Amino acid sequence: MTNMVKIDIISGFLGAGKTTLINKLLQEAYIGEKIALLENEFGEIAIDSDLFADYDIKVKEIANGCICCTLQGDFIKGIHELVREYAPDRIIIEPTGISHLKDTIYACNEAARDADIQLNCIITVVDAAMFPVFMDVSGEFYRQQVVDGRTIVLSAVQNLEENDDLDEIISGIRALNPTAPIIAEPYDEIDGLELLQMAEESGMLKECRHDHEHNHDHDHNCDGDHDQDNNQDHLQPRQDNEGFRSCSFRTDKVWTEAEISELFQKLTESSSGLIFRAKGFLNTESGMVKVNFVYGRGEIIPSTYTGPGKFVIIGKDLAETTLEKLFPGNSADQKLFNVRTIRS
């Protein structure tokens, strides 16, 4: 009998810390396993898959949309291809931050009809400090990701300010999801293997809470027990990304640190739109850097990435013309400069 391929879903809102957690699990928990990673990104330029170039794993990306609407077919096909061509022990799935977790679960169960795979962990990563803010400003799928997670992992706990109350944050999460274990240790202080084992234990629970009210017009179980109407409903493209848009840029400009800080400042200004997430690789005098921006918080990290500069901005009411001006293209090769907005 063939061994079942385990599927670990690492979900969470934009910038929650999914990629950071996957890195930790690769280094501390998935040792010795043959791992495949399925990356689903909302913007039309993929960024995250380049972050895993140093690992001996198979990375497949599904960009320019999300699993929960137009890409279910691509996603299911992607899982089947990984199983058939790579035969991994485990597939890690990182859905876009603006997707409905239950739809990713549904798509996995659909994929399981024709492949020896089994859902193993369903983790939702929640940035501890941002929880109260994002509950207010982000949208329904933020709440639903917390509701549907089988394990909640709090990220950036060490970044909490003195006046942030961790107990209050945990109670807020508990109110949405009364049963999932909540792991609230700073990433540095918890062993990845221990974290995985906890997530696997709660992932194994058959009980599934998909009977709550939500803004889909259907209910379903985790076990793939869907009637025909529900299938129809899910497999139709849905226009429900709640007004989120993305702009993607390629630029070969050489940036100074001061210019990147200025970029962060511009991304924070309301004249640019409501920007939740921006990320990319930019060239600087001292080499490529990975640039992370999460709702006003910016970070620059040296990177071994060697491709062209690229940058994705995700938010609502994006002022495209203003944003376009922040990414001057190289006049020697205008083709590298590219701006698009996708339809959600």
Ligand SMILES: Nc1nc2c(ncn2[C@@H]2O[C@H](COP(=O)(O)OP(=O)(O)OP(=O)(O)O)[C@@H](O)[C@H]2O)c(=O)[nH]1
């Ligand atoms: N210090 C610290 N920083 C974190 C932690 N988790 C995430 N971050 C930072 O938050 C930013 C976003 O982290 P990612 O892991 O890229 O988040 P993501 O959920 O994959 O983001 P998307 O690309 O939007 O899917 C980065 O600047 C990280 O360094 C954490 O536990 N501790």
